[in-house]
Amino acid sequence: xxxxxxxxxxxxxxxxxxxxxxxxxxxxxxxxxxxxxxxxxxxxxxxxxxxxxxxxxxxxxxxxxxxxxxxxxxxxxxxxxxxxxxxxxxxxxxxxxxxxxxxxxxxxxxxxxxxxxxxxxxxxxxxxxxxxxxxxxxxxxxxxxxxxxxxxxxxxxxxxxxxxxxxxxxxxxxxxxxxxxxxxxxxxxxxxxxxxxxxxxxxxxxxxxxxxxxxxxxxxxxxxxxxxxxxxxxxxxxxxxxxxxxxxxxxxxxxxxxxxxxxxxxxx
Ligand code: PGA
Numbered sequence: 001x002x003x004x005x006x007x008x009x010x011x012x013x014x015x016x017x018x019x020x021x022x023x024x025x026x027x028x029x030x031x032x033x034x035x036x037x038x039x040x041x042x043x044x045x046x047x048x049x050x051x052x053x054x055x056x057x058x059x060x061x062x063x064x065x066x067x068x069x070x071x072x073x074x075x076x077x078x079x080x081x082x083x084x085x086x087x088x089x090x091x092x093x094x095x096x097x098x099x100x101x102x103x104x105x106x107x108x109x110x111x112x113x114x115x116x117x118x119x120x121x122x123x124x125x126x127x128x129x130x131x132x133x134x135x136x137x138x139x140x141x142x143x144x145x146x147x148x149x150x151x152x153x154x155x156x157x158x159x160x161x162x163x164x165x166x167x168x169x170x171x172x173x174x175x176x177x178x179x180x181x182x183x184x185x186x187x188x189x190x191x192x193x194x195x196x197x198x199x200x201x202x203x204x205x206x207x208x209x210x211x212x213x214x215x216x217x218x219x220x221x222x223x224x225x226x227x228x229x230x231x232x233x234x235x236x237x238x239x240x241x242x243x244x245x246x247x248x249x250x251x252x253x254x255x256x257x258x259x260x261x262x263x264x265x266x267x268x
Contacts, residue, residue, distance in 0.1 A: 010219050012235055012242035012266060013175055014259050015074060015136060016050040016249025017104060017223075027056035028063060033252035035069035042259055045266040047242075049074040049102045049136075050249070054090050061098050074102035074136070077110055080123035092124075096131035103128045104244075105135045106162065108181050118161035125162055129170055136175040136221070136244065137162050139202065143182035151180075152201055159205040172214035175221060176202055177244040183224025185246060189234070195222040196237035203239055228257035235262050 022030060031050070038048075051074035052060050064071050079089035095103060105128060106121035121137065128135040139158040141151040155178075163171055178198045183190050190198070199220040207215035222234050223244030234240050243262065249255045 009266075010217065010241045011045065011047055012262050013047045013049065013102075013136075013219055013221060014242050014262050015048075015102065015104075015177075015221065015244045016255050017076060017107070017244055017246050018050070018052045018056075018250060019076065019109070019246060020053060021250055022052060022056060024056045024059040027052050028059050030250070030252055031060050031063050031069065031071070032067070034071065034256065035063070035067050037252060037256050038070065038259070040070070042256070042263055043070045044263065046259060046263045047072065048259055051076045051102070051104055057095070057098050057100065065099070072101040073099055074104065075100050076104050076107065078103055078105075078124065078128065080120065080127035082127075092127045092131045092133065096133055100133055102134045102136050102175070104177075105137045106158075107138045108140055108179060108184060112181075118158065121158075121162050122164070125166075125174070129166075129174070134174055136177050138177045138179050138223070138244070140177075140179040140181055140184075140224070146180065146182065151198065155198065155201060156205060159202060160209070163206070163209055166210065168210040168214040171206055171210040172217040175219045175242075176206075177221040177223045178202055179223040179244060185225070187225050189225040189227070189230050190222065192230075192233045192237050192240075195234055195240055198222075199237070199239040199241075226258065228254055228261060231258045231261040232265055235265050 049072040075095050078092045082093040105124045110116040125135045141154040145154045203215045219241040221242040221244045222240050226243045226245045
């Protein structure tokens with residue numbers, strides 16, 4: 001596997017973004033099911049996080065901790081202030097208290113449907129870091145931008161806006177998810193070569209902002225119509241360090257197949 005041939009082996013991260021699916025009872029069943037099936041070798045070379053809706057987090061935390069399931073708890077979003085008069089928002093401090101390890105920041109659905117700005121993305125990345133959690137910062141171009149040959153410009157604007165001013169240590173420890181908008185939920189994943197090109201480009205931007213060492217440790221995921229069938233091909237690319245999975249993460253068996261496909265690419 002090409003990931004093993006390079007000088008740096010980044011541990012891949014497979015993240016299940018449940019979006020607005022599964023109430024806390026369904027979440028309980030899904031996580032238990034995953035916990036029963038997941039064996040130690042499945043996570044020997046792969047980190048796995050699940051990102052349920054806010055109302056499920058406490059339930060999932062209790063099951064994961066109580067049954068020692070090797071899954072990291074993740075959230076899908078948060079606000080950037082710790083407390084205050086922000087009706088409807090959830091703070092990073094609240095997530096940290098629940099043992100949340102990863103927070104998706106700036107998913108395209110937040111940017112597009114809820115008008116999350118580049119400035120809000122940047123503030124949220126910092127807020128998540130302040131509470132010692134890991135942001136999974138999403139970037140990606142629309143179909144129109146891609147057709148107009150503006151993919152790199154779009155990625156460059158989003159990455160610079162989100163990360164400008166972060167230290168090398170901060171940037172090197174976080175996760176970026178390359179999620180082309182046209183691939184999300186469409187059944188039309190990027191080709192492995194296109195995903196690799198974008199991930200290489202993103203890593204280059206990190207190098208410009210924070211140096212080569214940060215660029216060599218930052219993990220860049222691909223997301224958008226990932227399935228058990230295309231997972232291995234995507235992560236076989238040297239700069240694709242894991243996957244952000246939406247629809248295919250909702251069912252334990254399918255998500256496990258993806259985790260195993262990724263693990264198979266990283267086993268020596
Ligand atoms: P999808 O969603 O896997 O259902 O395309 C990915 C995402 O939006 O994170």
